[in-house]
Amino acid sequence: MVGVAVYFPSPSAAQPVTGEQAMRAAIHPVATDAEMRLWLSRVPVTRDFPPDFQTMLxxxxxxxxxxxxxxxxxxxxxxxxxxxxxxxxHYGWQVRTLGAQEAMLRSGRLGLPWVGNPVAWVRPVTDPNRMVPIAIGTDHEVNIARNAWLAARMLTGARAVVGVRAMSKFTGIVGVRAPASSSPKGR
Structure with a gap:
């Protein structure tokens, strides 16, 4: 499982992750549905929710x-x-895609190593510079919802340390990177 960070701008840049770093950070690249399902079967599912969970979302x-x-x-x-x-x-939130370059920059701003896609972030509609990651890799729907709820709480003033402790840990189940092309055309 991977830890959580809240966005505070810094000049650091996202760095590629070595295989050794990925293993230490519990990153699990998967290429098949069976591999992904196997890793997901090991991920704990959130069972306890606050009373205002659905109403607030x-x-x-x-x-x-x-x-x-x-x-x-x-x-x-x-x-x-x-x-x-x-x-x-279910909850009415907007969901958008984000380019890999922007995702890498966001990871770098948080001091997170770039581990690959997907990464999901919650941010206020009116402020593209304040964000909280809610998933690094795919996860169970209830864990994603819980993390979105906690991200919204953190973005409205809940102490980050409290929110981070309560978040479902990131799974690190990411896609396998395409091999770099050796032909000049593919670069």
């Missing part, structure tokens, strides 16, 4: 947007996208 839907990084052929990206669309339907 629905009532504050117009205030927040969820942005997700994605890449062509990324299996966990498609899985997380489908779960975020269900979240959008």
């Amino acid at each position: 629905r009532s504050q839907a117009s205030l927040y947007v969820i942005e997700i990084s994605t890449a062509p052929g990324c299996l966990p990206c498609g899985d997380l996208w489908a779960k975020l669309q269900a979240f959008r339907t």
Whole structure:
């Protein structure tokens, strides 16, 4: 499982992750549906929710947007996208895609290593510079909803340390990166 950070601007840049760093950070690149399902089966599912959970998510839907990084052929990206669309339907939040470059920059600003796609962020609709990551890799729908609720709480004043402790840990189930092309045309 991967830790959580809240956005505070810094000049650091996202760095590629070595295989050794990925193993230490519990990053799990998957290429098949079976691999993804196997890793997801190991992820704990949130079972306890605060009393205002659904009311708050629905009532504050117009205030927040969820942005997700994605890449062509990324299996966990498609899985997380489908779960975020269900979240959008249920709670009314906007969900948008985010380019990989912007996702890498955001990761760098938070001091997180770039581990790959997908990464999902909650931010206020009116402020693109304040954001909280809610998923690094795909996850269970209830964990995503819980993390979105906590992100909204943190963005409205709840102490970040309290929110981070309560968040479902990030799964790190990401897509396998496409190999770099050796031909000049593919670069």
